[in-house]
Amino acid sequence: MHQLKKPYLLYLGDAQHPTDAKTACGLRDWCRDDVLGEWSLPAATVSVQLPRLSPAEAAARGAGSLVIGIASVGGKLPDAWLPDLLSAIANGLDLVSGMHTKLTSFPVLVEAAAQHGVTLHDVRHGNRAFPAGTGRKRSGLRVATVGTDCALGKKYTALALTNALRARGAKATFRATGQTGIMIAGEGIAMDAVVADFLAGAAEVLSPDNDADHWDVIEGQGSLFHPAYAGVTLGLLHGSQPDAFVLCHDPSRTTIEYFPDFPLPTLRDAIAQYVTAGRITNRAIRCVGVSINSSTLSDAEWHAYAAAMSSELGVPVCDPMRGGVEAIVQALEALTPPTSAPNAS
């Protein structure tokens, strides 16, 4: 389990394209209060419109970590970044990276980190071993976001559900399972980096016992219908033992992204298969809603689509970016025992 030190300084290196700064934008949008500012090399042309702070200035204002907020090209760490990273280390900041190439594979960083007593966090990679799954029923409530495919809004939906639950006074915690989610939450487990035998066990560790009226909102990974990643999806689903799930989908896709020979299931089939799979560790699992990335639909198309799907499937159909997830949160509230006093956690 990664445990990151907030608040963050976001590092943009020498980023030239706005899309390179996807991670930084995600952090700015989803945990703005935990971000002090941004820093970059003079060659950078991208900004995420935050106060500009050097590592030393950020450290003086209490920063805990410098987060590499841009996608690296080929996972390699450019030499030009090293002075800034070493300055962050020298000022007592942890480094946080989601790159394939580990920070810990650079001896100069490892040596400096040891010298200054800071930690290098490679959140795409594991940093501990996990036990095998037990299947033991845990207290508290769990909702997972699952998908017809990868990369269509499972993290976004989970964050939106968490915020909406809290806004209504419910107890809710976002449980991060991927690198950006871990940076946003400040903790979590990169499920795809776990050794296969311990997938369900890691998911059990991720959402421990909790209050009877507390919701863990678990970020899904992959898809049961993905030819490469369904094993991760199933292990995470089993270990999460969710009481409820939200199916995420992008209606502009007809096949798995980058896999044109692999058709997507219908939403009805997808729900049925997630229920069948999830019942292994939670007999009461149910679909409480569908979350759609409707960015390719006009307003009229979206309203017609949502109405038709909701009618066919018997659950609310929302787009977090287009009207929010209130209807799904109400379905979750209907599952929440009324015992405890409302309280954010």
Next chain:
Amino acid sequence: MHQLKKPYLLYLGDAQHPTDAKTACGLRDWCRDDVLGEWSLPAATVSVQLPRLSPAEAAARGAGSLVIGIASVGGKLPDAWLPDLLSAIANGLDLVSGMHTKLTSFPVLVEAAAQHGVTLHDVRHGNRAFPAGTGRKRSGLRVATVGTDCALGKKYTALALTNALRARGAKATFRATGQTGIMIAGEGIAMDAVVADFLAGAAEVLSPDNDADHWDVIEGQGSLFHPAYAGVTLGLLHGSQPDAFVLCHDPSRTTIEYFPDFPLPTLRDAIAQYVTAGRITNRAIRCVGVSINSSTLSDAEWHAYAAAMSSELGVPVCDPMRGGVEAIVQALEALTPPTSAPNAS
């Protein structure tokens, strides 16, 4: 992918209980031609009835590896074994272990191996990285053994199918996915040790393109119905893209072993769920038979059970230990294109 050097010398250490020698018995029974003999400490009371050869004697007869053939207590390597292991290394033998604790975690063994140019194989652990799955359709035929639970005959059934196919002149290769299977085959991938993101990719590497009439017989792992290990099962299934599968079951079990709160599915439901899951990467997947561990049934009970199940499910129901798997092999032959001349491979 582990590649082991045969033939083997089986090492029994100071084993006191016949059940400790399970691995050695498996190797003796399934690859007798690849085993030169056994060796043990004077304190051992267990033998697997093979010629007794010291590491030096085995090396003189051409042995490639010393295989630790007993289950270790707590995974620790007893100090008393070290002189024999070092003698094997000094005589040019590789060491092969399925223990949790890695051979490579003992500096004295690592140093000696480097000095003598031999390899330490920890077959329970991975020794390389794998690519992500691609879902690309590969040439050749594949049959996988799958289960209602763990530890009920998937390896045994796969080995029996491979031998029976070859005995009838078909091309067939056993593809090992667990430690004992890897030792028997001399190669394979410990699927449960693969990083989760690369499960399907590793399974793709395990059974590459082959002749159109060649069967890869893929040893299954875990069970779709197991609360801890289903992720491994699904990733292996998807990467294997099997044309056919054999469902393995032990009718004396009603729940997952060691998980009394997790009921086993009916055979009909299990087949349906494996078909649904397997169709992601092979639309033509079908169940060609059921393999039963019938050791708890009398002859009369077994015949009645097999007849009833075969009638209900519409596929042959065999016990490899009790009548063999001929009926299933005939079902596989019916799927084999008649193009090439028969030939063992």
